[in-house]
Amino acid sequence: MSDFNCSIVEHNKIQIIKLKGYLDAHTAPMLEENFTELISKNKFNIVVNFKDLNYISSAGLGVFMAYIEKIRENKGDIKLTEMNEKVYNIFDLLGFPLLYEIFDKDEQAISKFLGNKSE
């Protein structure tokens, strides 16, 4: 069985989801639950940290596609951070960098959110 878990912390009203392990067809529904819960609570500013994520498959990537429209309609965004090379490579192969902002550090993503707000 593949190992996966994710935890959420709030920072300046921005939700930081930390992913760990393998995000694949088996574990993707777990991440979905987190997104649906955040959306139901009207929390649309989300940073996803990939530091401890070892693998992502199409189904895992699909989770990001499934909720991005709803989140952006509500003036929020999903920003991605700290991807290792292997994971970034998959994102890149499928063309995700066109659609998502990817940062080296959480702080950069957070300040992007905060900066946007003060505009």
Add this chain to the structure above:
Amino acid sequence: MSELDSLKIKRDLTALVEFSKIINSSLDLDFILNNILLTCLGKFLATRGIIALKEEERLIVKLSKGIPQNIISEFPKDKINENFFDEKLADFYSLAKIKVCERITSSSDTLGILCMGDKLNGSEYTEDDRDFLKTILNIAATAIQNSIIVKELKELNRVLDSKIQRLNSLFELSKEFALFSDTKRIQRLLILSLMGQFLVSKYAILSLNESDIQILDTKYNPEELLKKIRSIDYLKIDSTLKPETIQQKYPELDELGISIIVPMKIQNKLKGLILLGKRINNTDFSDSDIEFIYSVGSLAIISLENRRLLLEEIEKQKLEEEIELAKQIQQNLLPSEIPKSEVFEIAAINLPSKQVGGDYFDVIRTEKNKLITSIADVSGKGIPASLLMANLQAFIKLIIQQEFELDKATEIINDLLTQNTGDGRFITFFWGILDEKEKSYNYVNAGHNPPILLRNGEIVRLSEGGIILGVMKTIIPYNKKKIYLQSGDMLVLFTDGVSEAMNTNSEEFGEDRLEDLCKKISTLSSQSALEFIKKEVESFTLGAPQSDDLTIMVIKVS
């Protein structure tokens, strides 16, 4: 050679060595080309320059400096042939004010060209200049070729990576689907995988049941989609439809923004359709993309189908168990023990068919020491019939406590049952009160097969009564009839399961045969008579399935 000349050569050589070092230190094509062009512009004090490289038999401008974009866009895009360099390029040269042009060649092939415009000081390019340019390009050729090879390798690697990624996804999904995940989960994973793989946000997954089409999940407006899909001949979609085909054949779907339709098949039979909207990065679906969608779709539809079959099987088993339970309950409604009597010897049997049926009999001793015997057949079979039968039994038990006359009681039961039926169901019903003191039988027959009274080898049928129960409220009152019984009389009550029992030639047992049989067994005890009738019916129908409930009651007067 003058000192000036040798100094110049020395300076040129140093520059060449420096240049060679720099461009060979990198594999980045842009960096290399930029360096080449800058070096040449610097060397000749020129303000315009251009580098074009060969790609698929054409020259493509890779870098230019000092030449306006609108002129660059005039660069000939024809395939390279014999006169390309001399004729086709000549026009462009004059347009772009190009003065010299040299080919960049590897040991075997032309890699491209480098062209330079006027020198800033207005002087012409000398033979030496051209030689120097050639030398630079010779050095550059190796670096360019290396970087092109590396670039190609990187692209190849990317293609491989992409293939591996797809295989991984397919492998993983097949594993997940095989776990018998529930239907919703299979659908969701199918959708997530397609969204993730192709950057689509609009989709629809449709499933085909026989010829009807249903939406399993969609991001389109479901009513609108279903209406449009139903308006086309969707059963004929047996291969992938690309955007051009959809635009031509199904403009209504194109309007919705559907850009590809991939069928899901099992053993070449259409079982569903995957509809995807445009990709967010605006690229088309390639053949290998379509192959991936088809593979994932096949995996999913097989799992969904398996799942459906499994659920169907479970449902069937559950239903069978429920019917078995209903049968048990129904059997429990029938008397487990028939009340003993000094005067009347009663035996009865009920053989239910495979389904829950609607036959009913009862023998109840009243407080006034009389015996109420009843037999009934509810039309139809299955749960509805058995419910109505339970209903009838409850009414009977209730009404005999009220001590109505039998005809009035029948009327009340009929009126109550009429309220509870409604789908054309009815009950044939016969009941009678055995009075031990008077040795009488007071009965009402509501449309039931008339019971047989056998006395001294003669048969009388008990048919007095009225219409069947449950069809309409009582208008014409039921008639009751009292008969006085004699010692040795035999009464046989039965349902049409006996008279209409069929053999393998589709012949009915028939009431005549039953009457004849009764005459033969008139001297037997009620239990033996019952067994005899049962055996006769069984041997008559040998090999044919019992299609209806079968109920017999025999009453002997001692």
